Amino acid sequence: MAGAILTTDRAGTVLFAVAAIALTALSLHGLLVRPRLSADPRGVRIRTATGKHDLHWPEVTTRVRTTRRLGRTTETLEIEAGEQLFVFGWLELGADPRDVLDTLTALRP
Structure with a gap:
């Protein structure tokens, strides 16, 4: 997430944001559906x-x-x-x- 904030590249910011959202969603799914x-x-x-x-x-x-x-x-x-x-x-x-x-x-x- 820090990479998305610190970079000035717009495409890089979008990619970092998408990756952060995907990781957050996967983490929440893993937490909520266990066991x-x-x-x-x-x-x-x-x-x-x-x-x-x-x-x-x-x-x-x-x-x-x-x-x-x-x-x-x-x-x-x-x-x-x-x-x-x-x-x-x-x-x-x-x-x-x-x-x-x-x-x-x-x-x-």
């Missing part, structure tokens, strides 16, 4: 920007998907419930998606 996923023996609770989704185990399918893109392998946890698909990466989970899948499998009755 994104919680589970117990009854089912899972998923928090999104639009609200909470309480899903019972019989309606939930979980899997880890591995993708390779631009020379990098990434894993995501996918939770499917009917028409809804929720995708979580390491950043949203705070842990490896495979470890989270193991925990969810252990909780599932």
Whole structure:
């Protein structure tokens, strides 16, 4: 933000302002929607920007998907419930998606 104030370049000021707004929005989203996923023996609770989704185990399918893109392998946890698909990466989970899948499998009755 200091760069936007100290520079005399108008295009640079706009770019700094856009970057600052985007970082602020992402930070607020991360703060308000945490924790994104919680589970117990009854089912899972998923928090999104639009609200909470309480899903019972019989309606939930979980899997880890591995993708390779631009020379990098990434894993995501996918939770499917009917028409809804929720995708979580390491950043949203705070842990490896495979470890989270193991925990969810252990909780599932």
